[in-house]
Amino acid sequence: MKVADKHGRIIQAAIKVFARNGFFNSRIAEIAKEANVADGTIYLYFNNKYDILITIFEEEMGKIIASVKQELSKTDNPCEKLEIFALQHLSLVEKNKDLAEIIQVELRQSSKFMKEYRNRKFAEYLQIISNIVKEGQKKGLFRKDVMPGIFKRAYFGALDEMSRFWVLSSKKKYGVKTAARQISHFFLNGILEAPCPSPQKTKKKKPAKKTKSTKK
Amino acid sequence: MKVADKHGRIIQAAIKVFARNGFFNSRIAEIAKEANVADGTIYLYFNNKYDILITIFEEEMGKIIASVKQELSKTDNPCEKLEIFALQHLSLVEKNKDLAEIIQVELRQSSKFMKEYRNRKFAEYLQIISNIVKEGQKKGLFRKDVMPGIFKRAYFGALDEMSRFWVLSSKKKYGVKTAARQISHFFLNGILEAPCPSPQKTKKKKPAKKTKSTKK
Amino acid sequence: MKVADKHGRIIQAAIKVFARNGFFNSRIAEIAKEANVADGTIYLYFNNKYDILITIFEEEMGKIIASVKQELSKTDNPCEKLEIFALQHLSLVEKNKDLAEIIQVELRQSSKFMKEYRNRKFAEYLQIISNIVKEGQKKGLFRKDVMPGIFKRAYFGALDEMSRFWVLSSKKKYGVKTAARQISHFFLNGILEAPCPSPQKTKKKKPAKKTKSTKK
Amino acid sequence: MKVADKHGRIIQAAIKVFARNGFFNSRIAEIAKEANVADGTIYLYFNNKYDILITIFEEEMGKIIASVKQELSKTDNPCEKLEIFALQHLSLVEKNKDLAEIIQVELRQSSKFMKEYRNRKFAEYLQIISNIVKEGQKKGLFRKDVMPGIFKRAYFGALDEMSRFWVLSSKKKYGVKTAARQISHFFLNGILEAPCPSPQKTKKKKPAKKTKSTKK
DNA sequence: GATGAATGAGTCTTCATTCAT
DNA sequence: GATGAATGAAGACTCATTCAT
Numbered sequence: 001m002k003v004a005d006k007h008g009r010i011i012q013a014a015i016k017v018f019a020r021n022g023f024f025n026s027r028i029a030e031i032a033k034e035a036n037v038a039d040g041t042i043y044l045y046f047n048n049k050y051d052i053l054i055t056i057f058e059e060e061m062g063k064i065i066a067s068v069k070q071e072l073s074k075t076d077n078p079c080e081k082l083e084i085f086a087l088q089h090l091s092l093v094e095k096n097k098d099l100a101e102i103i104q105v106e107l108r109q110s111s112k113f114m115k116e117y118r119n120r121k122f123a124e125y126l127q128i129i130s131n132i133v134k135e136g137q138k139k140g141l142f143r144k145d146v147m148p149g150i151f152k153r154a155y156f157g158a159l160d161e162m163s164r165f166w167v168l169s170s171k172k173k174y175g176v177k178t179a180a181r182q183i184s185h186f187f188l189n190g191i192l193e194a195p196c197p198s199p200q201k202t203k204k205k206k207p208a209k210k211t212k213s214t215k216k
Numbered sequence: 217m218k219v220a221d222k223h224g225r226i227i228q229a230a231i232k233v234f235a236r237n238g239f240f241n242s243r244i245a246e247i248a249k250e251a252n253v254a255d256g257t258i259y260l261y262f263n264n265k266y267d268i269l270i271t272i273f274e275e276e277m278g279k280i281i282a283s284v285k286q287e288l289s290k291t292d293n294p295c296e297k298l299e300i301f302a303l304q305h306l307s308l309v310e311k312n313k314d315l316a317e318i319i320q321v322e323l324r325q326s327s328k329f330m331k332e333y334r335n336r337k338f339a340e341y342l343q344i345i346s347n348i349v350k351e352g353q354k355k356g357l358f359r360k361d362v363m364p365g366i367f368k369r370a371y372f373g374a375l376d377e378m379s380r381f382w383v384l385s386s387k388k389k390y391g392v393k394t395a396a397r398q399i400s401h402f403f404l405n406g407i408l409e410a411p412c413p414s415p416q417k418t419k420k421k422k423p424a425k426k427t428k429s430t431k432k
Numbered sequence: 433m434k435v436a437d438k439h440g441r442i443i444q445a446a447i448k449v450f451a452r453n454g455f456f457n458s459r460i461a462e463i464a465k466e467a468n469v470a471d472g473t474i475y476l477y478f479n480n481k482y483d484i485l486i487t488i489f490e491e492e493m494g495k496i497i498a499s500v501k502q503e504l505s506k507t508d509n510p511c512e513k514l515e516i517f518a519l520q521h522l523s524l525v526e527k528n529k530d531l532a533e534i535i536q537v538e539l540r541q542s543s544k545f546m547k548e549y550r551n552r553k554f555a556e557y558l559q560i561i562s563n564i565v566k567e568g569q570k571k572g573l574f575r576k577d578v579m580p581g582i583f584k585r586a587y588f589g590a591l592d593e594m595s596r597f598w599v600l601s602s603k604k605k606y607g608v609k610t611a612a613r614q615i616s617h618f619f620l621n622g623i624l625e626a627p628c629p630s631p632q633k634t635k636k637k638k639p640a641k642k643t644k645s646t647k648k
Numbered sequence: 649m650k651v652a653d654k655h656g657r658i659i660q661a662a663i664k665v666f667a668r669n670g671f672f673n674s675r676i677a678e679i680a681k682e683a684n685v686a687d688g689t690i691y692l693y694f695n696n697k698y699d700i701l702i703t704i705f706e707e708e709m710g711k712i713i714a715s716v717k718q719e720l721s722k723t724d725n726p727c728e729k730l731e732i733f734a735l736q737h738l739s740l741v742e743k744n745k746d747l748a749e750i751i752q753v754e755l756r757q758s759s760k761f762m763k764e765y766r767n768r769k770f771a772e773y774l775q776i777i778s779n780i781v782k783e784g785q786k787k788g789l790f791r792k793d794v795m796p797g798i799f800k801r802a803y804f805g806a807l808d809e810m811s812r813f814w815v816l817s818s819k820k821k822y823g824v825k826t827a828a829r830q831i832s833h834f835f836l837n838g839i840l841e842a843p844c845p846s847p848q849k850t851k852k853k854k855p856a857k858k859t860k861s862t863k864k
Numbered sequence: 865g866a867t868g869a870a871t872g873a874g875t876c877t878t879c880a881t882t883c884a885t
Numbered sequence: 886g887a888t889g890a891a892t893g894a895a896g897a898c899t900c901a902t903t904c905a906t
Binding site: 469 | 869870871872873
């Protein structure tokens, strides 16, 4: 089965090699060897080295988005959805370390073109989060002053940084579940409509803010 | 003045060029031209191209850490400290977009050696956050179940992802202050000792929280 | 045939180019051009520029040693063998001027490593001479006080310096045969017309030698 | 004294460095450091790197020739002169290993220009030998059929190869005196114990030589 | 389709030489 | 004269890509 699927074998080999050496320090020859394929064969399936990276992103990211969306469809509760998202994200990273490293690391640099390309595909992923927020706000569960555009980045960033932890270090000080729950709780309890215990009380300089906090 | 400081000129030129093209797509010749220096001159100040990247990180990261620490020393309130940290971080990023891009992007990849190297210097920065958390927990302001090791990553990650926003896109949909305040509020209100309203309906382990959710 | 033998073509081109410019003043690009091959192709067959030099020495020196040994096997007479060796050596040099120049000139310098490397392969060649001497001594043809270790160097050196004559100057004042015969005669018979008017008189330490000189 | 003689210090430093690394692998900076002089200072005394090599050859070779000629003037006996030449040559090499290595090794390669240049200066040295031979022939001591042009090269070559022995290997299996005496004897008296079992049988052209060999 | 030998453009780095001080 | 920081030309080597088989 796998013997015939040259495309898939090259992709898998590239994921392994890119993760090991980084995109720029990876050689086409190394990927070819890892895929048990001749160097030239790679060019029957991909336009160039760069194209392999893009394809990895497109194909694998699509799978991830689909998988996350499916998980989320199991509940209507935005609070739960946030936690599920966190758990799914971290689990996927743990299951696909090499892929995760490439998406996190290699795709950040590369050319401007790649950055912009990445962003489009990426926006879709981030939007899942902002949609949850908006839904929560509509349902009166989340505070109206929470800006979804900021929240989605903050939430994703928190998970992303956490996952770098697993990608880079082999020792797992915290489990995926613990991390997912902690992080979702940080955010969840913070964005709930419920009264906020005034972190601004101590700020004598900005009495205006007091009003805001009392508002809630 | 600036004419004589070849080291500084090369560093500044490299920051600009690396940010523009990425490390691997940058040419020594381009840095030299940008610094108004001969190609060979660069090798009087640095061992090789890679050494420039490391030096940028060491020198500039040191400045950032010092600057952040100084800002934080102005208050004893852990809540305020978290917000100050966020504001400082995002402000620094906005003021030094090129440098920020390099630290975010270029240093993530590079060799395993670099990753580990980066992590050491980086740990110092993250520890600032966890120290604030521990201080807040000691003072009874932050919940004891918050794990500082997870929080520091989540908090930094949130800010880091947010800052990529400014680095990559030129349009500023949100100002630094807005973003800093929003993000610090997300986290602050979430980790405070104060009662948290009920996203945990599904979690049977913490029935106490149920009460909170019924409030709404 | 020759079209396909890239290895051989590169070696031959390198011999020509190294002989023309010297190793250090030769460019890989020049060798490639001379061999009708792309620059990069050279690195499919050799590790580096230096490796080409070593290979030339190994391959060609092997051929020479074999050829000389075969010629010598045609007689049992040590006297004849010495003359044959001289003739063979000078003939080979004349036939392969470029190669001779490289072996004489380029291989003398290079790194210490090379010098030692060269010596090992070289010792084999010199040993052919000392073996002839030992054989002659055993047969009672050569004087017993002749030290083979010194003789082999002296004999080879005489031929080597003579051959530099052909390598460097294009004008052939003396033919190979004349030179070979003269040199072998110098060593075999000496150049004295008659017993020398006591060059050893002044040497009081070894009167025994006087007897020898009077012998003649 | 030595402090002021920059020219001499540079020459001595260059001899040491060139002998250590070879001409092409030696750096002007290394010579400057060895001579306790600034890089640029070297260019106040020499036109370029190459000029240093030439100067070494000219100045030091001149001293050697003068020294050898003076030693030779102590006797009128051509036989003795040959042995003195051998002894002087090997002694000088032993006393100035670094210089000897440069003359032997570095001057052989270098550009065509150098080779030719070297030859001119060198011819003077070789001519000392051929003059001894001619003198010996005039006095009826040396055979008339000995060609001085071949002999000088053979004799010098024998000594030169022998001296490489001391330059390259640190272990001295043979002393200078032993080697000088052996080599001069080879040439003066030949190595035959008795008339050779007709190596000339095959040479019908020169029956005259038979007589000679039987003579001894 | 598959191969892998061949290509040659591209770049980091070295180092002899210069020249302002 | 002396210095040594600065220069920039030059070249070994790499590797993505091609193409004849």
